[in-house]
Amino acid sequence: HTADKGGIEITSDPVESGGKVQFAVDRLREPFVVRFHIVNKGTDNIHLTYYTLMFTNSSFFFFRLFFPPGESYEVEVKYILNHYGYFPATMYFEFCPDLPGSVPFCIVREIEAAAQTPLAVELGPVAPYKPFRVAAYKPVDTIIVDGVPPDRRRMEDSEYLSPTAKQKLASVKGLLSCPLKMKNYSHRFHLLLHLEEIQMEVDIRKYDLLNQTMTQDQGNRKLLKLRVPGVAENRPSVLRGDCLRVSKSEDTVQPITVYTGYVHRVELDSVKLGFSKKLLQIFISNMKFNVEFTLNRYPLKLQHRAVDLAVKHQLEEVLFPSGAAVASVPMPKLRSGAYLYLENNPEQHAAVQRIVAGSSKPAPHLVFGPPGTGKTITVVEAINQVSKADPSAHILACAPSNSACDLLCERLQVNMDSHQIYRVYANSRDPNSKYCNWDESKDSFVPPQKEVTMKYKVVVTTMVTAGRLVSGGIPVGHFSHVFVDEGGQAVEPECVIAIAGLLDAEKGQLVLAGDPKQLGPILRSPFAIEHGLGLSLLERLMRHNSLYQKNTDGHFDTRFVTKLLRNYRSHSAILKIPNELFYENELQVFADQWERETYCNWEYLPKKVRFVPALSRWSDLKELKVGSVEEFQGQERKIIMVSTVRSSINYVKMDRDFNIGFLSNEKRFNVALTRARSLLIVVGNPVILKKDPTWEKFISYCVKEKGYTGFDFSDVEEEDDIVSRLATLKINMDSECEYNFILSKTAADSRLDSCMCLFLQTLGFIC
Structure with missing residues (x-):
């Protein structure tokens, strides 16, 4: 509709571009006029039958200046902006040839006025935006030369992702369409994890670098330093132990030698990499390299293993609880040492009692904690009370992030002997952080030793690092209780890492604390999200398992769910x-x-x-x-x-x-x-x-x-009002034209x- 037609030419001042008139307003509350000049350059007489502004607001109005017949018309639109921002409108002109049976036609011009604050101008773009374009994949014959990884980085788990999984996605539609159950548990999650990984591989390509130089690290000449803009903001996400691949930019003859460098340290805008001697021997200053970032598959591998172990150890009553095996148990009296206001908070107090009593076993107990209601404090006090009530208890406390685990540790130490708590860190953790499994003699984190770990009353770690406990041989059933804080933020396979291979399906107690109404896990694949990978174990139970839903009288079964109600945060x-x-x-x-x-x-x-x-x-x-x-x-x-x-x-x-x-x-x-x-x-x-x-x-x-x-x-003016006005016009607009017209309006309205x-x-x- 924006193109001139029927011999009619519409020009404007300011000049339009692509059917849109854009201009900036320097001062608020002062009028600015847009002029449309309409000329009939055709051979037929044309009537200007109608014109109007659509999608209007009080920022502007218009009036017509009449010229003698046979010359031209000029229409003025006056803007008076009272606020900063972008203000669009659509100018609609309707014409009809002066011939019997002629069909009316329309021409549209979009108008957009902009008024920016000085700060907005200062923060504006300094160069035109250039969207990232993924280069077409071209197979290259390469020779991979491995580098030097940091200590204790290797893992023996097998590689799960295969080319077949990528090529035959169509054959698994049936699996994706079926409801999740124990029979298809591992197969479905393997597939969803593969879909997520494929998208992760695509996304990480945008960070690849061309013609980059590296420098030798002054503190350790065996390491090369590469500048990576955005690495401090996890764009891309690079951790100690990850690997990058580099090739000399000048190499064009195949096979091209690709050198793998392992990340030894991440700094503000650079990483220090350990390469093989083969690269170090030929390295000279200002040598240029093409850099390819790679995925750290370790968390994915642990999730694949976890869903297999869930099936192997028959965790159906934990993951798909029926409640059939739940026994009636008396509520214990809590020991002294509870947080002062816990005694005055009936929901928190009841939650701790239920957890200590094991009222839901073997089914999980869910602590549904809306914002500011004290989920973490409830979990901490439950751990404290369990350790006092059962001297033989061993507790695994997990959360998705290191910061959440650190908070658990700090709060546990308030009322527990710190020598009973063992904080297990992954080797990607900053060595300057507080730690427990740091080996001074080796100057590195070491995998948790079975004998050492089993001595502690409480072990605190992220869900992913809990996989090292399985790899380290901690026997099933050693942990009588597994607590997961912020359980709604992890995909189900990640949560299962802390359960499968560690928790006894019949005797163990799983406690999930979180809020299904808050943000869940962060995923990249739309397909994986669509088919349920974005659903945490906590949210899946509350959505799809009747034990965790309100009954007919509007209450949860407190054996399985406690909803915290007192908000200690907000006005x-x-x-x-x-x-x-x-x-x-x-x-x-x-x-x-x-x-x-x-x-x-x-x-x-x-x-x-x-x-x-x-x-x-x-x-x-x-x-x-x-x-x-x-x-x-x-x-x-x-x-x-x-x-x-x-x-x-x-x-x-x-x-x-x-x-x-x-x-x-x-x-x-x-x-x-x-x-x-x-x-x-x-x-x-x-x-x-x-x-x-x-x-x-x-x-x-x-x-x-x-x-x-x-x-x-x-x-x-709302879209429904516009449609009503269009219906009164002489032009018989079909649905597609009407849709396109509305769409052209919303493109302007959007700003x-x-x-x-x-x-x-x-x-x-x-x-």
Whole structure:
């Protein structure tokens, strides 16, 4: 619709490009005029029967200047911007030839006005964006020369991924379509893990480097130092013990020699690599190399092994519990030493009692902990009480990340003898960290020794590193209890690493703590996500197993599930919408009153004019952390500022399909809003966000509570109104034309950024 036609030519000032008129506005609240000049250059008489602005808001209006017949028409559109951002509209012109039976036609021009703050200009791109393009794969005959790995890196597990698995994906559709059960447990997860690995291999290619130089490390001449921009931000993710492959850029004659270098140390923007003597002997300064990053398959290999061991050790009553073998047991009295407020928290107290009693065995006991309700403290106290109640108990405490494990360790040491706790680190861990399995004589982490490990009451490790306990020969049943904190953040095979081969299927007790309403594991493959790999064991049980669902009277069976209800983190205004949307309005506000109301009377909160100067000084702050929502899960801050990022309607469908971004991802919304204790500030596009019912509820709540300021999105013309107006026109638009017209509009609408603030005592929303 944007092309000139029928002899009609439409030009504009400013000049349009590709049917779109774009211009920048230097100052707010001053008019800016766009002129459309319409000329009939054809041989037939043409009537301009109709023209209008569509998808409008109060930022602009238009009027017509009439010229004598036979010359031209000029239409002016006037913009007056009151806010910074991108403001689109669509100009629609309808024409009809002056001939009997002629069919009307239309021409469309998109208009987009932009007003940027000085800070936005300063932070703008310095060069045109160049999307990454994956080069076509070309088989190359190579000779691989292995390098020197760090100590204690090798593993004897077999390689699972085969070329057949990649080539014959069509033959496994039946397996993917079947519900998960014990009969297909290992086969299905093998396949899903392969699908995820294939995507990981594709994704890591974007980090490959060409014509890079390396330098010899001054501290150790046997190591070469390679600069890797972004490595500190895990782009790419490189850990000690990983390997990279390099070849000389000048080598073009096949077979090409490829040298494998093992990572000995990761620094801010570089890695130190150990290569074979063959490369070191020919290495000279400024020699250029092509660099290929590789996957660390160790976690994947452990997951493959774990699902096989789950079948081998018959863990059906743990992974698919029926409840048939659950016996009625009395509730024990807890020993002294519990956290003070645990005694005043009935849900936490009951959870610890149930775990100590083993009320769910052999089925897992789930601690369903919404944000700020004290999941980790409940787990820590349960471990403490189990160790006191049963002198013969041996406990494995796991979490997906080292930081979560470190937190478990720190809190366990408050009421337990530190000599009873053994913290097992992987060899990729920074040697400067606190550790237990560090060998001073070898200057490296060592695999956990069976005899040493079995002496300790509590062993703390990540789920992946728990696989080393299986490899080290720890017998099945040695651990009477396995606790998994933040269990909702791990894929099921990763969680099973800490269970299969370690926990006795009949006598052991598995405890999973987490929140299925918060973010789950991070995956790359859309196929793996679609077919369930993104579902944690904790969430699968709560979704698909009746033992872990509410009964007819609206309560969980407390033998299997304890839902924590007291929120010790957030102000009630911050908690209100997540509580209603995700937790059936059951959460109770128990945050410290002084803490949660710290910013209720903040002088800058209701005064928009003074808000920007306050923010401008934030560049000097030292205690400011910037990261993704995933990085903040499990954490809290007095003040949280959230950028919703997505400002483009073009990507909303992709967000929905792949469950990414904020739109249509309720878990990301939930985590983002529930990190704040006192003040929450959200940055986003209200027009786009309101298309999602979750965000619409949140924004409407803030507007209702008079916590909204900025762009008035209530006057933005909706798509349904546009369709109604199109129906009244003379043009008979078919469905495809109508769809394309709406799509062209949304491409412009997608960039509408506006400014709004929502104030609910301690709740701020800025867009």
